[in-house]
Amino acid sequence: MSISSLAVGAAGSRTGAARSRATATKVARVGKLVMFYVIMTAIAFVFMVPYLLTLFAAFKPISQIFSQPAWYPPHSLYLHNFVYDFSSAGFARYLANTFFVTAALTVGQVFFSILGAFAFARLSFPGRDLIFWLFLITLMVPSAVTVIPLYTIMKEAHLLNTYWAIFLPYVFGTPYTIFLLRQFFRHIPQEMIDAARVDGASDMRVLFRIIVPLSRPAIITATLIALVFGWNNFLWPLIVTESQNHYLLTTGLANFQSNMNSQWNYALAGSVITLVPLAILFIVFQKHIIRSISITQIR
Amino acid sequence: MPAATPASPAVPTARSRTGSERAAASQYGDLDHRAPGPTSRSSGLRSFVHALPFLTPSLFGVVVFLLIPVVLVVVISFLNWNEINPATWAGFTNYINIFRFDQAAHSLGITAYYVLLNIPLQTVVALSMAVALHRGRRGSGLYRVLFVAPYLSTPVAMAVIWYWVFDPQLGAVNTALAHIGIHGPDWLSSSQWALPVVALVNIWQYVGYNMLFFLAGLQAVPKELYEAADLDGANKFQQFFRISFPLLNSTLLFVLVTGVIGSFQVFDTLYVLTQGGPGNSTEVLNLQIYQLAFTDFKMGEAAAMSVLLLGVILIFSIGQFMFFRNRTTYEYSV
Structure with a gap:
């Protein structure tokens, strides 16, 4: 002015x-x-x-x-904190455990969700809509509520303190992922499926040769959801595992932090070890992640 | 994704649809009927058997790991059970006990206070960031990525970091305050400050995520409305409050309700930062459930507390569901 x-x-x-x-x-x-x-x-x-x-x-x-104040940069590339975490604080084991559990959880969850989503999207059978509603209703149940009964189930099955206990509840597909994939599968043109059926393709073939290749974006989203969930999961592994042999990065880090006596250098290096794989995932898939968050929730 | 933001089926349609389309596909009932339905009982059975290989794994998962546990938690809440002695029927004792001895009411209050600290600020900041970024100025994409990054960061690892940042002696916050002559409090060991700090950490983590919903909502507002308002001489503020904001109603409700539900389930951050302390000043329901069950071994009381949590969350979920059910039909009928 x-x-x-x-x-x-x-x-x-x-x-x-x-x-x-x-x-x-x-x-x-x-x-x-x-x-x-x-x-x-x-x-x-x-x-x-x-x-x-x-x-x-x-x-x-x-x-x-x-x-020195936290915002002073380090004097040199001092690697001892990481060496210590990996060699003496158990982080090598935690990292390997986390990779293994997350991989098992992701592969199972995505595969079984694909199967379930196909049944709801493309097959017709009595009770389908009812079962689908049942799945949707379970979306409202917060995970904290099922922790106690799940623990007793795992205890009765003698699965406490095993890797199985950590990923079993999530490996058979989740209602949310099934819902997500179903929405995508439904929009694949019927003509393509009919054409394959005329050629004598079975349901499995239709699913894995036609629908899955055409649904790549949705399947990538489902995979990312499972990966991030498996990697970050804390409360459940905390409850079902007691020995350090089964600790994941989250439980191992929390345990280390509560016993650390101000060894901030090791705890913070442990946080870095936990965060870096996710950071890489985020950088590689950032566009997809951001798009899928807003698309999958608000459609 | 993380449990703090449960994905709800009751989401608003951000895409504007035509009236007939909307009527035809009410969001919840639009199951696919294109595939031919079963005609007789035998063919119905056959089609069911046909679907079994696809359906069985996820049905097994949902029944064993979701439905049975929900039933079980209610059953356990009526039992005297401490993992050592055999369980006996307890009637409503556990429910009475959690209010009498375990301060369930206190925990509910703490949780409500936490929601109040958390949600309004988070929503306002998320909406402002979305408004700033939605015009797509150069660099907006990068900002968006940076704001969303915390959402995917492992909450436990971040909590360890925040614990250090708010450390009374070493922490960056108090060191910085000391530079300008302020003696910062012992944030996490102060019953006055601990919960606000946890809320702040939570806002940092989820604000970018919520921003994405507002961005999607803003993108769905027809551009002609702004052009018309421009012609009528409406300024940017008027345009926001008269056009964008009313049309963001359902997005706003979605963000608020999922935010509240998520706040009721906060665990990881609190477990690392305060463990419910100092005293019981940050003892939210979720943390109480964990401690009752796995440090005090009072399974029955922990289950009763879980049922209480489930009840509270269901009220919000069902409220949201009803709202959107009645709502989606009229949305954007400008």
Whole structure:
């Protein structure tokens, strides 16, 4: 405003005023744009600060963590924290366990969900709609509620303190993933399936040769959901495993943190070990993840 | 994805549909009837047998690991059971006990307070970020990615990090405050500050995720409405409050309800940051269930607490479901 009135005063003439008004809107627009970037960058900075500080700390010896503020970068590429975590704090085992359990959970969950979704989307049998409703209703049940009975089931089945206990409840497909895949499978043109059937293809063949290849985006989404869930899962593995041999990164890290006596360097390096694989996954699939979050929930 | 945001089938349709389409496909009943239905009983049986190989694994999973547990938790809530002695019938004793001795009411109150700290701020920030980013200025994509990143970060690992950030001596927060001459409190060991800090951590983690829903909602608002408002001389604020905001109603409700349901289930962050303390100032329902069952071995009381949690969450879920059921038909009928 003040710039434009100044300009008007200096130029005086009509054309000058018009030109200055144009500059004024331009200035206002640039100002808005600058404000947008300043604010957004500030927020983004707040979002990234915890990661940045942790990365710094993971490469510092404990003495530097105690003597300098967290935002001082490490003096050198000090790797001892990671070496210690992997060799003496059990993180090698936790990492391997987490990889194994997450892989088993993901493969089973996606495969069985594909089968179930196909039945609901493309087959017709008595009670189908009723069973599907039953599945949808279970979506409302929070996981915390089933923890106690599930624990007793696992105990009676003598599965406590096994890898089985950690992934068994999630490996047969989840109602949500089935729901998600079913929505996708339903939109595959019937003609393509009819054509395959005319050629004598069985249901399995139709599913895995036609529907699955055409549903790649939905299946990738289902896979990512399972991977992230398996990797981050905490309460359930905490309950069903007692020995360090079966700890995952989450349970191992929480256990380490509660016994650590201010060994922040090791705990924070442990957090980095836990977060890095997910970070890689996120960077590789960021577009897909962001798109699928908004598409799968709000359709 | 994580349990904190249960995926609900009751989601609003962000895509605007035509009236007839909407009437034809009410979101919940649009099962596929294109495939020919069974005609006689024998063919019905045959089609069922035919579907079995596909259906069995997931049906087994849902029945054994979801439905039976829900029934079991109700049964256990009426038993005297401590894992050592054989279980006996307890009637309503567990329900009475959780209110008498375990402060279920206190936990409910703490949870409600947590929701209050959490949800309004998170929603306002998520909506503002969505409004700022939805015009797709250069770089918006990158900001969006950075804001969503916390959502996928392992909550336990993040909690360890936040524990350090809020450490009274070493933590970045108090070190920074000391630089400007403020002596920061012992955040997580203060019954006054612990819960707000947990709420803040939670907001950090989920605000970008919620932003995505608002972005999707904003994208669905017809652009002509803004053009018309521009012609009528409405400014950006008027356009937001008169056009965007009313049309975001169902998105807003979805975000609020899933946020509330998620808040009722917070566990990982609290387990690492406070363990319910100091005192019992952060002892939410979920944490109580865990402690009753696995440190006190009072399975019956823990189950009663679980049923209480289930009841509270069902009220919200069913409320949301009813709302959207009556709602989707009229949506965007501008």
